Amino acid sequence: MAQLIYASNMSLDGCTEDERGAFDWAPPDDEVFAFITGLMRSAGTYLYGRRMYETLAVWETDPSLAARSDLMADYAGAWQAADKVVYSSTLAEPSTARTRLERRFDPGAVHDLKATAGGDLLVGGPNLAAQALAAGLVDQIALFVWPIVLGGRNPALPTDARIDLELVGEHRFGNGVVHLRYRVR
Numbered sequence: 001m002a003q004l005i006y007a008s009n010m011s012l013d014g015c016t017e018d019e020r021g022a023f024d025w026a027p028p029d030d031e032v033f034a035f036i037t038g039l040m041r042s043a044g045t046y047l048y049g050r051r052m053y054e055t056l057a058v059w060e061t062d063p064s065l066a067a068r069s070d071l072m073a074d075y076a077g078a079w080q081a082a083d084k085v086v087y088s089s090t091l092a093e094p095s096t097a098r099t100r101l102e103r104r105f106d107p108g109a110v111h112d113l114k115a116t117a118g119g120d121l122l123v124g125g126p127n128l129a130a131q132a133l134a135a136g137l138v139d140q141i142a143l144f145v146w147p148i149v150l151g152g153r154n155p156a157l158p159t160d161a162r163i164d165l166e167l168v169g170e171h172r173f174g175n176g177v178v179h180l181r182y183r184v185r
Helices: 030-041 050-056 070-081 107-116 126-134
Strands: 004-011 015-017 043-049 083-087 099-102 120-124 140-146 153-155 165-172 178-184
Touching: 004 030, 004 126, 030 043, 030 070, 030 140, 043 050, 043 126, 050 083, 107 120, 107 126, 120 126, 126 153
Parallel strands: 004 120, 004 140, 043 083, 043 120, 083 099
Antiparallel strands: 004 015, 015 153, 140 178, 165 178
């Protein structure tokens, strides 16, 4: 069975967004960007909520991003090669290829997807991840902890649940970011 991995950037105080709802506080340098690209490439399917999907769809809809550098082209290629499932009741239709729209999160369907997938799945976005964690579907959590205190919003991890974890990997980057990888017990 494929693994479902929740991957997220977060501030040291646990936020995924600043007080304005922006993600621009975590621009990766080349070392972090290459590492994140490797994580993205390791999965064959990405699960997103509407907002995360719309944020990342530019890696397919804006070819100028990939033209900026080899690293950006590599990330765009990894993103475009994966299947995407977007959970949204408001998105009219996806703007990218290899993308399926689901109106609601169905834990049974995600379990079936894990059972039949040829590779691991990544879930992006704390709200969708919280639903997957509550349903017992997440196998691993990959956090990129940035050296910043935001006092922002949208916590990376649920604040209303206990989840026992086992640290299975860590990596420190030169810019102060720490990648922590946990197995959900």
